[in-house]
Each structure stands twice: as structure tokens, then as C-alpha cells.
Amino acid sequence: MPAKLNENTEVALPLRNIISMVAAASLATWAYFxxxxxxxTLETSRxxxxxxxxxxxxxxxxxxxxFMLIEHLASELEKLQTDIESGxxxxxxxxxxxxxxxxxxxxxxxxxxxxxxxxG
Numbered sequence: 001m002p003a004k005l006n007e008n009t010e011v012a013l014p015l016r017n018i019i020s021m022v023a024a025a026s027l028a029t030w031a032y033f034x035x036x037x038x039x040x041t042l043e044t045s046r047x048x049x050x051x052x053x054x055x056x057x058x059x060x061x062x063x064x065x066x067f068m069l070i071e072h073l074a075s076e077l078e079k080l081q082t083d084i085e086s087g088x089x090x091x092x093x094x095x096x097x098x099x100x101x102x103x104x105x106x107x108x109x110x111x112x113x114x115x116x117x118x119x120g
Contacts, residue, residue, distance in 0.1 A: 003009075083089045 080089065084092070
């Protein structure tokens with residue numbers, strides 16, 4: 001004799017089984033969304049890393065060389081500024097030598113002129 005189902009049909013289940021089914025469904029839902037969230041996080045980080053790599057690959061070696069040259073020139077400028085401030089710049093040294101030479105030469109010429117004026 002087949003059972004007829006309608007809106008008045010009663011199902012008898014122990015409360016323990018009903019609680020177990022609700023808990024299992026809740027746990028499965030929580031686990032599913034946790035896995036989906038983790039996959040989304042990993043995919044986002046991968047996309048960001050790929051975007052960074054593409055941006056880096058677009059930078060040519062010429063740019064890198066120019067940056068290195070700018071850094072080198074900046075350090076050379078700083079050295080030159082400190083040399084100028086301390087009076088040790090290459091042109092300053094050359095001018096000092098030239099002035100010292102002229103000073104000795106003029107002193108020598110003045111002494112010679114003084115000797116000629118004094119008669120001897």
C-alpha cells in the first residue's frame with residue numbers, strides 16, 4: 001500500500017537528527033564560502049603581482065641606465081660642492097699654483113729692479 005503525501009502528512013524525526021542536519025548544512029555553507037574567499041584572495045594577489053611584473057617589464061634598460069647616471073652625477077656634484085667649500089676644487093688648486101708662481105716672479109723682478117735702482 002503506497003503512502004499518499006499531502007500537506008497534512010507528518011514526518012517523525014528525532015530532534016537530534018534535525019539538529020545534526022542543520023549543523024551539517026551550516027558547516028558546509030561556512031566551509032564553502034571560506035574556500036571561495038580564499039580563492040578570491042589568491043586570485044587578487046596573483047593579478048596584482050602580474051600587473052607589477054608587466055609594469056616592470058615595460059621599463060626599458062635605457063631608463064635604468066639613465067637613473068644610474070643621474071645618481072652618479074648627483075654624487076659627483078656633492079663631492080665637487082664639498083671640495084669647493086673647503087677650497088680643494090681642481091681649478092682652485094691650479095689657480096693657486098699660478099698665483100704663487102706669479103707672486104714669486106713679481107717678487108724676484110721687484111728685487112732685481114731695486115738692485116738696479118741702487119746701482120748695482
